[in-house]
Amino acid sequence: MFELLPDQERPIRTVLTQGVAGIGKSICVQKFILDWAEEEEYKDIQFIFPLPFRELNLKKGRQSLMDIICFFFPETEGLRLTDQHNVMFILDGLDECQLPLAFQKNDSINNVSEAASLDVVLTNLIKGNLLPSAQIWITTRPAAANRIPADCVHRMTELRGFNDQQKEEYFRKRITDQVMAKKIIDHIRESRSLYIMCHIPVFCWISATVLQKILEETESEETPKTLTNMYTCFLIFQTVQGNVKYTGKDAFEIPWDKEAILGLGKLSFQHLEESNLIFYIEDLEKCGIDPSKILICSGLCTQETVRFLGTVFSFVHLSIQEFLAAVFAYLSLRNEHRNVFEPQSTSQERKIIELIDFLKTAVDKALESDHGHLDLFLRFLLGLSLESNEKLIRGLLNQTGSSSDCRKEIVEYIKLKFRENPSPERSINLFYCLNELNDDSLVKEIQSYMSSGRLAEMKLSPAQWSALVFVLLTSKEKLEEFDLQKFIRSEECLNRLLPVVKEAKSALLSECNLTERSCSSLSEVLSSQSSTLTLLDLSNNPIQDSGVELLSEGLKSSNCKLEKTEVRSSPTFILLCFITGLNIYSYINCSTIVCYLQTLH
Numbered sequence: 001m002f003e004l005l006p007d008q009e010r011p012i013r014t015v016l017t018q019g020v021a022g023i024g025k026s027i028c029v030q031k032f033i034l035d036w037a038e039e040e041e042y043k044d045i046q047f048i049f050p051l052p053f054r055e056l057n058l059k060k061g062r063q064s065l066m067d068i069i070c071f072f073f074p075e076t077e078g079l080r081l082t083d084q085h086n087v088m089f090i091l092d093g094l095d096e097c098q099l100p101l102a103f104q105k106n107d108s109i110n111n112v113s114e115a116a117s118l119d120v121v122l123t124n125l126i127k128g129n130l131l132p133s134a135q136i137w138i139t140t141r142p143a144a145a146n147r148i149p150a151d152c153v154h155r156m157t158e159l160r161g162f163n164d165q166q167k168e169e170y171f172r173k174r175i176t177d178q179v180m181a182k183k184i185i186d187h188i189r190e191s192r193s194l195y196i197m198c199h200i201p202v203f204c205w206i207s208a209t210v211l212q213k214i215l216e217e218t219e220s221e222e223t224p225k226t227l228t229n230m231y232t233c234f235l236i237f238q239t240v241q242g243n244v245k246y247t248g249k250d251a252f253e254i255p256w257d258k259e260a261i262l263g264l265g266k267l268s269f270q271h272l273e274e275s276n277l278i279f280y281i282e283d284l285e286k287c288g289i290d291p292s293k294i295l296i297c298s299g300l301c302t303q304e305t306v307r308f309l310g311t312v313f314s315f316v317h318l319s320i321q322e323f324l325a326a327v328f329a330y331l332s333l334r335n336e337h338r339n340v341f342e343p344q345s346t347s348q349e350r351k352i353i354e355l356i357d358f359l360k361t362a363v364d365k366a367l368e369s370d371h372g373h374l375d376l377f378l379r380f381l382l383g384l385s386l387e388s389n390e391k392l393i394r395g396l397l398n399q400t401g402s403s404s405d406c407r408k409e410i411v412e413y414i415k416l417k418f419r420e421n422p423s424p425e426r427s428i429n430l431f432y433c434l435n436e437l438n439d440d441s442l443v444k445e446i447q448s449y450m451s452s453g454r455l456a457e458m459k460l461s462p463a464q465w466s467a468l469v470f471v472l473l474t475s476k477e478k479l480e481e482f483d484l485q486k487f488i489r490s491e492e493c494l495n496r497l498l499p500v501v502k503e504a505k506s507a508l509l510s511e512c513n514l515t516e517r518s519c520s521s522l523s524e525v526l527s528s529q530s531s532t533l534t535l536l537d538l539s540n541n542p543i544q545d546s547g548v549e550l551l552s553e554g555l556k557s558s559n560c561k562l563e564k565t566e567v568r569s570s571p572t573f574i575l576l577c578f579i580t581g582l583n584i585y586s587y588i589n590c591s592t593i594v595c596y597l598q599t600l601h
Helices: 025-037 065-072 119-129 142-149 165-176 178-190 192-197 201-217 227-247 260-270 281-287 291-297 319-337 355-366 377-386 388-393 404-420 424-436 441-452 462-473 491-496 500-501 514-528 542-554 572-579 588-599
Strands: 014-016 046-051 087-091 135-140 155-158 301-306 310-315 481-483 506-507 535-537 564-566
Touching: 014 142, 014 301, 025 046, 025 087, 025 135, 065 119, 065 506, 087 119, 119 135, 135 142, 142 377, 155 564, 165 178, 178 201, 192 227, 201 491, 227 319, 227 377, 227 388, 227 572, 260 281, 260 319, 260 514, 281 291, 281 310, 281 424, 291 301, 291 310, 319 355, 355 404, 355 424, 355 441, 377 424, 404 424, 404 462, 424 441, 424 462, 424 500, 441 462, 462 491, 491 500, 491 514, 500 514, 514 542
Parallel strands: 014 135, 014 155, 046 087, 087 135, 481 506, 506 535, 535 564
Antiparallel strands: 301 310
């Protein structure tokens, strides 16, 4: 992780590893430490100090770096670290950090024994003012990655979870009956939304838990095909299992504990915006939850005793929290006619709100989010409005009644939202929402254009452009190469399909009449933390010197992963590659550079 690549000279001091919740960041940290402690790996490191942000948040007052180390690791009392020691600090869970991390404003300190606020100590450690020879490993969810300035990060890594082969390997190891394992794999493959979610290990566990139980008892056509259906079945399964395990009683009907589920749902909804996975007894009590009942919901949440924190509670995964938040929101409306998006004082007036209006409000709220914290919540909420899913939770409803009348209307409302040109990420989520509502009309329409070869002839609407992006990103074929000439040779097409370019390894954009406007967009792709682009062909496009200047910002980014580019018509670009020392040029040789340099005199 800290090793230099063949063309690198600058030491790697700070590595930032990002990944979505539940992808395995903390497990990687624990495995790293275990391998070091057992002297299987990293034998050159003398000390490793794991400092999770959830524990660092508790440290108040002024203290030195050595004070902090001695507090968390009393065995180090009397140790004075210097640059002669080979030390690593692991700062796990940046997204849970409650400190301002004021890199620009904080004073500089360079003495490990100098007392300062925790924020000052940490920012100076990360910047390299304290122990400049130390190695720093920071883990985070993507939304918080930009809290560390780019010039303080020497390498970005990303945990992407299981690839397709590992997904199947998980199910074969998890399910001892290989015939059953194959049935589960085949079913997951049939649903692209479920198959894509299986890159997250905990979702594989949820899927295995649900599908094994259902396939043992029912015909395969009754198995979950949407995310909401899967999580609803998981909630039922954990409720039944918890009741048997902790009460010793079996039940003919689902033993719903409405009070406990609503309490957990309320807790989930209230903390959803902060994506906070850690709760304390006082948080539970505020939501009317009896902490002793958490054991019965052990498949949904866990409790553990953490040093310096006492007993803490957490959901098994952020998606469980988002699902329970959606259950709470849906039940609040159906049982109490209460809109959870309105202030409590307004809700207390018992203003009647129709389900369709509530769902429209939820769609609008999710689209307003810059970082998508309501995306999965919205998918679950819309899915729960289907009659087939509502039937599964009828024991939690005060009264049952068909809610299917609003399905057609909310589908049309979502389609109208594409006209507002939401961000690519929000657009893709709207298609997942349509999938939860069992509507694939837009996707089938764009697929017919592609299969008939008429795509280049069509004038696509915003909804159709979004459908094209969704189809390409969720294709069963792994996206390695993006060739713009296979679609429409235009800047509009490139800009509409930028999310696809970001996921590809190669972008072939030659002879597509691209100008400097495209260079600005491509620069953002190259600068993106999630971009995987290693080859860029921009040859024979009138991008001009102004376009090269815009593109250069992306090339200079620490996130840029380009290894090779082709821009035969731009001498300025050739010079840029030469000056910046980027090993990304092809069709370029020394004589070409010399000839161009001579033209500048």
